[in-house]
Amino acid sequence: MNTNCEAIFGLQCFWGSEVKFGIIQGVIGTSVGYTGGSTPDPTYKNLKDHIEVVKVVFDPKLVTYEELLSVFWSSHDPTFVTKRQYMSAIFYNNSQQRLLIQESLEAQQRQLSEPIVTQILPFNVYYLAEDYHQKYFLRKHQSLLLEIGLTNSEVVLSPVAARLNAYCAGFGSTLQLDNELKRFGLHLSPHNHQLIQHLINSGPNLGEC
Ligand code: MHO
Structure with missing residues (x-):
């Protein structure tokens, strides 16, 4: 690299x-x-x-x-x-x-x-750092992690995981989310899609940091 x-x-x-x-x-x-x-x-x-x-x-x-x-x-x-x-x-x-x-x-x-x-x-x-620190906010939503199907080592340095982790902490916009899902060719279940929209709409939250 x-x-x-x-x-x-x-x-x-x-x-x-x-x-x-x-x-x-x-x-x-x-x-x-x-x-x-x-x-x-x-x-x-x-x-x-x-x-x-x-x-x-x-x-x-x-x-x-x-x-x-x-x-x-x-x-x-x-x-x-x-x-x-x-x-x-x-x-x-x-x-x-x-x-x-x-x-x-x-x-x-x-x-x-x-x-x-x-x-x-x-x-x-x-x-x-240890696996549980990588994409900490994405990891809170196991159904989402499961749906994107990345292993622990793939979560590290994955562009999809980087963005989803940020959305899960309430960063970004729903417009950016939808554009990027298209760009990544990623189709999320309605449940997970609504979950991320809800987190983004709730605003930035790095609560436990
Ligand atoms: N307030 C957090 C910080 C974790 S951070 C990865 C904690 O004490 O768990 O240092």
Whole structure:
């Protein structure tokens, strides 16, 4: 995979991070995991010195890295100091990403009165999080998961799962839902279709994050 088309962000609870990027047109897959530490093999229960992050795979013809950086800044408070697990951080894959991050941070800082605490760090090893964290909001609806028929490993980085997970957290619109179901050639049962419409109409809800 071309690392130019991958972005890694830490912005508090990774269940919500996966939703915030999963809804963006041009994002073709997301997963959640751990990075940023120096000790091997972190797990959710033993995170060691790592933090919760989302990995975003995108099509640069449809969405740019700069646009993803805008989503990052606008979808959490980068001035908020919290424990390391939930720290605000951007991991760069190459010098071009590093430059774009630095520029966007400076532009962002000009609009804020509090200092930005976001760390800019080189990307190193990524540890995929446990299955039950992947597409957390989609997983709450087992009948939907069953209907789309993806295995645990297919849910990771699946474009369909990224979008459905975001809709299940109340993001997006019913128009986007129907356009994308068509694009994916996916026919949902009336029950599941109504369920997603209802969740979208109820509005964003990352409640447990
Ligand atoms: N408030 C949630 C956060 C989970 S997150 C994946 C919990 O404590 O379960 O860190």
